[in-house]
Amino acid sequence: MAELTDLTAEEAIAAIGAGEVSSVELTEAHLARAESDTWHSFLEVDRERALAAARRIDAAPERPPLAGVPVGIKDALSTKDLTTTSGSKILEGFRPVYTATCVARLEAAGAVVLGKTNMDEFAMGSSCENSAYGPTRNPWDLDRVPGGSSGGSASSVSARQVPWSLGSDTGGSIRQPAALCGIVGMKPTYGAVSRYGLIAFASSLDQVGPFARTVRDSALLLQHMVGHDPMDSTSIDLPEPIALPSRERLDGLRVGVIEELMGEGVDAGVRATVETALAAMESLGATLHPVHIPHAKYALATYYLIAPAECSANLARFDGIRYGHRTADAHDLLETYERTRSEGFGPEVKRRIMLGTFALASGYYDAYYGQAQRVRTLMVRDFDDIFSEVDVVASPTSPSVAFPLGERTADPYTMYLSDICTIPMSLAGLPAMSIPCGLSDGLPVGLQLAGPALSENRLFEAAHATELALGFDTRPGGTA
Template sequence: EGYCPPYTATAVANLEAVGAPVLGKTNQDEFAMGSSNENSAFGPVLNPWDSSRVPGGSSGGSAAAVAGGLAPWALGTDTGGSIRQPAALCGIVGLKPTYGAVSRYGMIAFASSLDSAGPLTRDVADAALLYRHMVGRDSADATSVAFPEQIEMPSAERLDGITLAVPTALVEGEGVEPGVLASFEASLQLARELGATVTSCGLPSARYALSAYYVVAPAEASSNLSRFDGVRYGLRVDESNLDEMYTETRHDGFGAEVKRRILIGTYALSSGYYDAYYGRAQRVRTVVARELSEIFETADFIVTPTSPTVAFGLGARVADPLAMYMSDLFTIPMSLAGTPAISIPCGLSDGLPVGLQICGPAFSENRILSAAHALEGAIGFDSSPPMSGGT
């Protein structure tokens, strides 16, 4: 509480350099671990469409601020869906970059091989505008790379010659709400009317992607968060000896979900279990990336709903971590592969926003933004929430 960073993140500095105003920081799940923005010392963020429901997470504060009209744009981080999922639940646009396209310098590491920073905006054009100034090689982040082309402002109104692949077994699987599926299918029909070809594809590894992610990400978090020990970083609880200080500092300094993931990650990396869990999870990750690459040989994009459900009630899944983790069903495969994806609003279900996810191969953001712009125009979604039910 009251923490003031000693330096500015590269992505923020890049935007400030071209005149973008920075208003402040928004709430989020602790260490970006969560899908509902209820894992915060500052309390939950409320969804502007219905203040009794979550905004999604972990970048829920950013999504709610944009949806509620507090700011024209915001930044978020996406490790397993934390830009795209809150964008979907709040009825705005959220872009997850190709891994390495945006510098991670200034971001507190959760899972270093998955973390990305990206924009949340009211429309696709604004997302492109912000993203243009966020990308690029940064000497302070060894994983960052130079983007191979300039980010263009999207103007497409048609999808002629574009092939969209739908992983049908995943999209029509258990846990997807009928209203979400109906909005998704209506969007596919609009895509056809714009000239796109819609095909089915297989993504067999997707059934294991969620489990693999929740081994890989906690394993990396276990290592990254070890620095918060009361000596070098973060809260310090004074005790009579060093062992007690370490124990009480980490007990008091982390919330329940963060501690859960640290323990999962430590277990997965421990002697005798490394190959059985972490090694297998990394092999699944490799297979997911290969299957996505094979799909892109015959299709331009993969499309899915962004979230299997609309925004759920505050507290509805706090006691059931597995149900909470299922919120990332459609976003995690792209995170494991490091490929870019965007979420745009595509309709309402029970008066709440539904998101459409468009994913392409690495560094295809210009084409993704172009396709998203065309679909956005055809869908004609009104991103203004009914303020009587908002925050």
């Protein structure tokens, strides 16, 4: 048998089912790679907790569907008694009193939580460099970023520390790091996965989703997370269960190629690689159609008004009173709040809180936040028009391949541009995923596929057939 850490989750489940390996052995193999963490994928690895869960599953009379396969969890997701910081100093050492619904559902299905993965502080960033605990490195090139904000979740899967992991995506935080690390990342329809226990960033956009090395693995992980949760009133049931994709052809599939995301601002090497992948889809029987998002040029501005506005409200709860960091020796309560927050939050979080508070402030509200919400309506309508003519849309996931550490930290807006291809779908609440589609300058390029709300199964089928045709090798040169 291959190295245990090279197995996909599906292969690992089959190997456990055939009695070739136990969950404890599989967990031990992944723990060894998670603990010698060259990439700084993990903020915390809990060996005892993981092995206890693996032993329980091995000893159970009936094997649960996920059979004791390890999973990495983004540190934005609360895990009872397991340190959860959301990448921030203000939550250093914080141990939640409950577990996020999506994590609890995976554990109930037999996934073994290995640890918590690194991220940009409160999920604000596109490179993982905003983590208060130091950056994560890209397994393809240690001098480059893994993307963000779910950078640790992406690198851990790429570096074979876990076969799959959970991330959260507000404006691209699953899809972009998946693209930069050469793996599969999926953001489900807004509401498909409960956000109960996800430390909130921008509530009208946040969504939890899977990272994996195959499309089928990502479908399998999502299968066990979706559905209404009474603890999250925005969560919804899907019209049909998530199915594992199996089709090898794409006959009759109408693929809209988003013209606005194939031109200016996208690196030539990325564009060429994506065009090769689109040609592969065509050879499988799909038809390609140029489509337009007429309001695409407003998407980034709209996002950087809405997301900071919502974050400024959500992060008001971090006041140093009930949990988390509290400043020493403040003179009065106001000073306690101000100093606690100034000491606890990093520069990007402060910037976004300030921007959001400004956009919501009396006198500016209509011109900024109000206006942005109206542009959002136009974005939804743009996609409605597109999906009256095609079944899925395609574009690059990221305008560039993984960039060097430090390259985009000097100017905030330069970093924001990393998300131009992923934000339109986020604003419209659409399911969207990134699959690796080739290399440019030796680094992975992601193909983004998106569909109408609740079209997860269609997306998985399209992505799976394309993945098979492309035959991308997800093993990074540096760790092969």
